[in-house]
Amino acid sequence: MSKGRIAIIGAGPGGMSTALAAHRAGFEVSIYERYPEVKPAGNILNLWPPPQKVLGLIGVDTTDLGAPALTTFRRADGHLRATVRLPDEVVTEYGGGFIGLLRWGLYKRMLDALPPGVLKLGHEMTRFEDHGDRVVVHLADREPVEADVLVGGDGLRSAVRRQLWGDQPIRHQHLHLVGGYLYVDDPQRPPDSVIAHNRNTQASYTPILHDGQWGYEWWVLEACDPSAPFDEDLMAFSRARAAGFSEKLRSMIDATPAENLQRWEIRDRRPLKQWSQGRVTLVGDAAHPTSPYAAYGAGMSIEDGYFLASELERIDVHDLGSVRRALQAFEDRRKPHTRRVSQQAFFTGYAFHRIPRPLRPLRDLVYDHTPMLQKVVGDATPDHILSQLAEIDQVEAARPATPAAATPQP
Numbered sequence: 001m002s003k004g005r006i007a008i009i010g011a012g013p014g015g016m017s018t019a020l021a022a023h024r025a026g027f028e029v030s031i032y033e034r035y036p037e038v039k040p041a042g043n044i045l046n047l048w049p050p051p052q053k054v055l056g057l058i059g060v061d062t063t064d065l066g067a068p069a070l071t072t073f074r075r076a077d078g079h080l081r082a083t084v085r086l087p088d089e090v091v092t093e094y095g096g097g098f099i100g101l102l103r104w105g106l107y108k109r110m111l112d113a114l115p116p117g118v119l120k121l122g123h124e125m126t127r128f129e130d131h132g133d134r135v136v137v138h139l140a141d142r143e144p145v146e147a148d149v150l151v152g153g154d155g156l157r158s159a160v161r162r163q164l165w166g167d168q169p170i171r172h173q174h175l176h177l178v179g180g181y182l183y184v185d186d187p188q189r190p191p192d193s194v195i196a197h198n199r200n201t202q203a204s205y206t207p208i209l210h211d212g213q214w215g216y217e218w219w220v221l222e223a224c225d226p227s228a229p230f231d232e233d234l235m236a237f238s239r240a241r242a243a244g245f246s247e248k249l250r251s252m253i254d255a256t257p258a259e260n261l262q263r264w265e266i267r268d269r270r271p272l273k274q275w276s277q278g279r280v281t282l283v284g285d286a287a288h289p290t291s292p293y294a295a296y297g298a299g300m301s302i303e304d305g306y307f308l309a310s311e312l313e314r315i316d317v318h319d320l321g322s323v324r325r326a327l328q329a330f331e332d333r334r335k336p337h338t339r340r341v342s343q344q345a346f347f348t349g350y351a352f353h354r355i356p357r358p359l360r361p362l363r364d365l366v367y368d369h370t371p372m373l374q375k376v377v378g379d380a381t382p383d384h385i386l387s388q389l390a391e392i393d394q395v396e397a398a399r400p401a402t403p404a405a406a407t408p409q410p
């Protein structure tokens, strides 16, 4: 028997993870996605060990999901500034710092794990009404649906968030990036992932594995004026920005097919103080949009779905007081981690690309000749990763006896 109905808006990593975790917990789950197909926004992606662990727990096949990589921060000429050092057992289990993959590879694995009938495409949420005993979800050109809990996994421009908390401004980080990927026949072992900076630009690469094919993804990132139109050729732009970086990176860019290039302007929002209200909550970018500088936005969205389901599975979702407490416990657990990652991503982007030009030589002196970057990025990131892995272990150990998964409604 179903433990209750969970309606999720959006079939991004956050929505799909919530659906899979809630299904595992015995809920009747529906994802309402506005588009007629699931469309990954973008191509390149890296995933840290905690989201990899969550994916495995909620039924996603993570075998060869991505290419393992050991990450170093370097100056453009190769001088080592920091190493992301995870303990050996984590490196052995998850393949290093993070894995590199194509976004579609992740979506495909998550879609494959969803039970039939859960995903409802071409269903755009327009508004909801929280009646206290249930939520009524209104969909464009369709009959409304009811649920016991509504989860907004609808991304940076979340309509659920807007209805709950109003329309806070999007923060433009005055940064943009061009990223691309290519396949190679002969992958490098051990695979290295290099995050490199010169005084103004980041130019980085990491190995990828997609559908059994090895390759590399790379990106160049720098400050931009969001009010200025961008009409440069992406390949010419990338080559120019990668000048002075390693030969390896430059040859990767040269070998990348033009159709594998994409540009993004980087935006986020300030972290919300409160996510949930009544029977409604938020996951992923809807709650804490994060700059790609952290390479963790999708990862945190995946973690959110897992931790949300772990709170809901312990309660009777028909009881409003229990739902409120569970949603509050979920966000109280998640806010310190997600706030820290998104604020750190914002400030790292600022420090590398937007501090006043006269200060940049001094910044580089500090990064090159003191352990500061090792402390702030190289050591702090593993600590943070390990704390998330430990939290997942605790939650797994405390789970109630496995309920029968609910049969999804067609």
Ligand SMILES: Cc1cc2nc3c(=O)[nH]c(=O)nc-3n(C[C@H](O)[C@H](O)[C@H](O)COP(=O)(O)OP(=O)(O)OC[C@H]3O[C@@H](n4cnc5c(N)ncnc54)[C@H](O)[C@@H]3O)c2cc1C
Binding pocket: 009, 010, 011, 012, 013, 014, 015, 032, 033, 034, 035, 039, 041, 042, 044, 045, 046, 047, 123, 124, 125, 126, 153, 154, 155, 156, 157, 158, 159, 177, 179, 264, 283, 284, 285, 286, 290, 291, 292, 294, 295, 296, 297, 298, 299, 300, 301
């Ligand atoms: C260039 C770039 C590189 C990145 N690299 C990384 C990385 O390496 N690692 C990492 O972890 N993260 C990375 N990120 C961040 C990551 O992409 C996001 O954090 C992640 O996609 C957020 O997932 P989500 O499910 O919360 O939202 P989204 O992926 O935005 O999904 C939201 C979904 O909701 C749907 N939707 C929206 N409104 C409605 C509505 N009203 N009704 C129904 N459906 C709706 C949308 O169509 C969409 O499918 C990167 C981002 C960028 C831009």
